[in-house]
Amino acid sequence: MKSITRKAKKMKLQLALDDIQFDDAIELAKKVSGSVDIFEMGTPFIIENGMRSVRTFSKLFPNNEILADTKIMDAGAYEAALTYIAGADDCTVMGITDDQTIKECVKTAQKYGKRLFVDTICISNPTERIPKLEALGVRNISVHVGVDQQSLGESPLSSLKKIKAASKKSCLSVAGGIKLDTVNQYRVLEPDIVIVGGGILHADDPAQAAQKLAAVVHS
Numbered sequence: 001m002k003s004i005t006r007k008a009k010k011m012k013l014q015l016a017l018d019d020i021q022f023d024d025a026i027e028l029a030k031k032v033s034g035s036v037d038i039f040e041m042g043t044p045f046i047i048e049n050g051m052r053s054v055r056t057f058s059k060l061f062p063n064n065e066i067l068a069d070t071k072i073m074d075a076g077a078y079e080a081a082l083t084y085i086a087g088a089d090d091c092t093v094m095g096i097t098d099d100q101t102i103k104e105c106v107k108t109a110q111k112y113g114k115r116l117f118v119d120t121i122c123i124s125n126p127t128e129r130i131p132k133l134e135a136l137g138v139r140n141i142s143v144h145v146g147v148d149q150q151s152l153g154e155s156p157l158s159s160l161k162k163i164k165a166a167s168k169k170s171c172l173s174v175a176g177g178i179k180l181d182t183v184n185q186y187r188v189l190e191p192d193i194v195i196v197g198g199g200i201l202h203a204d205d206p207a208q209a210a211q212k213l214a215a216v217v218h219s
Ligand SMILES: O=C([C@H](O)CO)[C@H](O)[C@H](O)COP(=O)(O)O
Pocket: 016, 017, 018, 042, 043, 044, 069, 145, 146, 147, 175, 176, 177, 178, 195, 196, 197, 198, 199
């Protein structure tokens, strides 16, 4: 039943705007807004530009979803509300944090009618943690191997398989060094959303890379 529901939905492409200057990010977004479904205000981008990034992108790109990759660890209700008030459709909380923070974020997303994604970085026991998170009301999970773990040779491929098996009711996104030459390995596992940062931003032609990735993800 679960796989039928997921298959019927169109897979989405999320562009993680991480290490890019503000004006360059807007120029790139203008070129690819028809190919990319979700613009992620990446964690480093938010550290540099704050909620101004969310306010600007949500005004300039009303037809794209805007995700604030806040990676919340504490003060869940307050921090999640800051992103939704600024215009974010989604924000993120770390799955390894305490249950109370997760509950506060879930409650706040419900209050504003927005989405909350739980980031799986450093979750060592997904078979136990994912059902627990879903019991707390989580419905969106971002399967993620971070940039520093990637530098040690890790990828999110095996985590995606494990978490897909452990998740009974969540929308799943996947991130962690995905590029044009590896995206198919993820697409065949049918996540709901494929997230790409460096694979677009560090390409020789970022706009062309986004368009090529979108063609694969949407196929
Ligand atoms: O969330 C991310 C990371 O922790 C840096 O903030 C990235 O947006 C995510 O990993 C996607 O970027 P790539 O791994 O470069 O595709």
